[in-house]
Amino acid sequence: MFVMSEIEHTLRLPPHLLNRPLNVAIKGELESLFLDKVIGKLGLCVSVYDILSIDGGFIFPGDGASTYTAKFRLVMFRPYVGEVISARLEESTKDGLRLSLGFFNDIYVPVPLMPNPYHIEPDPEHKNGIKWIWEYMGENYPIDWTDEIRFSVHSVNYPPLPIEQGKDSEQKDSEEKGLRQKDIKPFAPMVITGSLDADGLGPTAWWV
Amino acid sequence: MKILQSNAGVLTNYEVLALFRSRGAGKDPTCVIAAVAPSEFKVYDYLEQTVASHQTIEIIHKFVEDCEKYDLAKGVMLNIVNIRPSSAVEIDPLIQDCD
Numbered sequence: 001m002f003v004m005s006e007i008e009h010t011l012r013l014p015p016h017l018l019n020r021p022l023n024v025a026i027k028g029e030l031e032s033l034f035l036d037k038v039i040g041k042l043g044l045c046v047s048v049y050d051i052l053s054i055d056g057g058f059i060f061p062g063d064g065a066s067t068y069t070a071k072f073r074l075v076m077f078r079p080y081v082g083e084v085i086s087a088r089l090e091e092s093t094k095d096g097l098r099l100s101l102g103f104f105n106d107i108y109v110p111v112p113l114m115p116n117p118y119h120i121e122p123d124p125e126h127k128n129g130i131k132w133i134w135e136y137m138g139e140n141y142p143i144d145w146t147d148e149i150r151f152s153v154h155s156v157n158y159p160p161l162p163i164e165q166g167k168d169s170e171q172k173d174s175e176e177k178g179l180r181q182k183d184i185k186p187f188a189p190m191v192i193t194g195s196l197d198a199d200g201l202g203p204t205a206w207w208v
Numbered sequence: 209m210k211i212l213q214s215n216a217g218v219l220t221n222y223e224v225l226a227l228f229r230s231r232g233a234g235k236d237p238t239c240v241i242a243a244v245a246p247s248e249f250k251v252y253d254y255l256e257q258t259v260a261s262h263q264t265i266e267i268i269h270k271f272v273e274d275c276e277k278y279d280l281a282k283g284v285m286l287n288i289v290n291i292r293p294s295s296a297v298e299i300d301p302l303i304q305d306c307d
Contacts (some may be wrong), residue, residue: 001290002224006213036247042214047227047248073216075224077251084287086258132278150291188292 001085004049008071009033011055014092015064023051026070034074038189040158043078044104077104077152079192086148086203087194093139094120094130099149099194106188113154113195115202134202147203151194158190213299218282221290222268228252259292 011033012054027048034045052071059066079085087099087107096114099107115134134141143149196202228234233244233252244252255261268289275285 001221002219003214004216004219005211006209006216008212010209019240031245035245042211046224046257049227075219075227080283082283082287084291086291102254103247 001077001079001082002046003043003076004073005076006052006073007034008069008070010067010069011068012063012065013182015129021108022054026051026054026068030070030072038158039076042074043076043156044190045074047075047100048105049075076135079156081153081155083153084150085153085194086150089143089145089147089149092130092132092143092145096151097132097143097196099151104190104192106190107192107194108153109151109196110196112199113193115196134206141202141206143203144205147205149196149203150201151196152198152201154193154195156192159188161189162187218286220268220286221255221258222263222265225252225255225260226265228255255260258290263289 002186009030011026011029013029014184017028020028030048030051034048036045038044050073052073054068054070056068057066085101087101089097090100091098091104094111096111097109098105099109101107114132115136117131118134120130120132132143134143228244228248229252231243233249234256235251272285280288
C-alpha cells in the first residue's frame with residue numbers, strides 16, 4: 001500500500017523561518033507543499049520520510065528568501081494492481097459501491113466488479129441507497145454498513161485536471177447554474193477501482 | 209520538482225505505523241503537540257485498526273525467512289503481511305494459481 005519515492009525539489013524558504021534549524025524548517029516547508037496532495041503517477045503523499053541532502057542556500061536578487069535544492073523521500077500511498085485492502089463502506093448506490101479508508105475516500109467498485117450473481121433492493125435507511133446482496137448456494141449475503149470490506153485493486157487512475165468553466169456561465173440562468181453545481185462531484189485526482197468478485201473478497205463477515 | 213526514483217522501497221503497513229509512532233502519534237490523543245499532521249493522523253488511525261497494530265519487526269523478518277522456500281512474489285508476501293489471512297479462503301485472492 002505504501003511506497004517510498006525519492007524526490008528532488010527546489011524550494012524557497014520564507015524569511016520568517018530563518019530562526020529555525022535548517023532541516024526542521026525545510027521539513028516543515030516540504031510538508032506544507034506535499035502532504036495530503038496527489039502527485040501524478042506516484043500516488044497520494046502521506047508523509048515525509050526523511051531528507052537526504054540539502055544544497056544551495058542561494059539568495060536571488062530582489063528576493064528576501066533563500067532557495068534550497070533538497071533531496072528527500074516521501075511515503076506515498078500507491079496500491080498496486082492485485083493488492084487486497086480492507087476498507088469501510090461509505091456509499092452504496094445503483095452504480096456500485098464507494099469505499100473509504102479514512103484518509104482516502106475515492107475507491108469505487110462498479111457494477112461489473114461486484115460479486116456475481118447478486119440482486120439489489122432499495123435501502124430504507126439511506127436516501128437513494130441500494131442494498132447489494134450476493135446470492136451463493138441458495139443463501140443471501142448482504143453488504144452491510146458496519147462490515148470491514150476487503151477488495152482487490154483493479155486499477156488506479158489519475159484523471160487529468162478539469163478545465164475551469166469560468167466566465168461564460170455567468171450569462172446563463174443563475175438557477176440553472178445552481179442546479180448544475182449541486183450535481184457536480186468534487187474532483188478526485190486519484191481514483192482506485194476495486195473488485196469484489198473473487199473468493200475471500202467482500203465483507204470479512206462472509207468468510208470468517 | 210524532479211522525481212529521482214519513483215519506487216525507492218516498498219513499506220509494509222507496520223513500517224508506516226512504526227514511523228508515526230516514533231513521532232509520537234500514539235501518545236497524544238488530541239495530537240496537538242506531536243509532530244504529526246492531521247492528515248497523517250488519519251492514516252495512523254486507519255493503520256491502528258488493521259492487523260499492523262499488533263505486529264513487530266521480528267515477526268515480519270521471521271515471516272519473510274519462512275516464506276523463502278515457497279518462492280512467493282514480493283507483492284504477494286506484502287499482501288499477506290498486511291492482511292494476515294487466517295484461512296485458506298482468505299489467501300485465495302492474494303495468490304494466483306493457488307492450489
